[in-house]
Amino acid sequence: MPVLFKLFQDNRANSATKGKFYARALVTGVKDLNALSKEIAHATTVTEADCLAVLKELSNVMVSRLQDGYRIVLPDIGSFKIGLRTKPADTAAAFNAAKNVSGYRLNFVPAFSVQGSGKGSRRLYRAFEGIRIEQTPVNNVSKTPATKPAEGEGA
Numbered sequence: 001m002p003v004l005f006k007l008f009q010d011n012r013a014n015s016a017t018k019g020k021f022y023a024r025a026l027v028t029g030v031k032d033l034n035a036l037s038k039e040i041a042h043a044t045t046v047t048e049a050d051c052l053a054v055l056k057e058l059s060n061v062m063v064s065r066l067q068d069g070y071r072i073v074l075p076d077i078g079s080f081k082i083g084l085r086t087k088p089a090d091t092a093a094a095f096n097a098a099k100n101v102s103g104y105r106l107n108f109v110p111a112f113s114v115q116g117s118g119k120g121s122r123r124l125y126r127a128f129e130g131i132r133i134e135q136t137p138v139n140n141v142s143k144t145p146a147t148k149p150a151e152g153e154g155a
Contacts, residue, residue, distance in 0.1 A: 002132040004028060026136060033059075066106075076126050078110040 005023040012018060031039075037051035044051075062072050062080065071081040085103035089095035112123040 001028075002134040004134055004136045006136050023133075023135075025133075074111075076111050078108055078126075081107050083107040 040051040041048035111126040
């Protein structure tokens with residue numbers, strides 16, 4: 001199934017690209033651990049319950065290790081680490097974590113391979129290998145108001 005996209009027009013008042021059109025990928029659904037467990041079980045000899053148990057424990061271990069300061073690397077998926085949002089301090093001595101750290105984020109770098117070398121090299125992301133994209137069908141609705149069928153006529 002392709003990744004669907006929809007066109008959007010830049011309507012920001014002060015934008016240099018005001019009026020231009022851009023594509024945005026659409027999310028067509030959600031897959032939770034249960035759904036992933038079923039898919040993995042169908043593709044392997046492992047039971048759905050075993051898959052679910054491993055995936056749940058993976059999420060628990062990842063959270064613990066991320067909070068311990070580790071980078072988590074999942075081959076062919078990518079790596080995860082905790083990042084900080086901070087406010088600046090005038091000096092290193094003036095930096096106070098309670099005062100200057102304003103939030104956290106989860107940094108993700110997708111798995112990739114490098115094609116070529118030097119200035120012309122490119123990152124090829126595993127998640128994009130063989131990807132297909134397609135514009136979502138446009139609903140050609142008439143601009144004239146809909147009329148109700150007369151009594152006794154089918155809709």
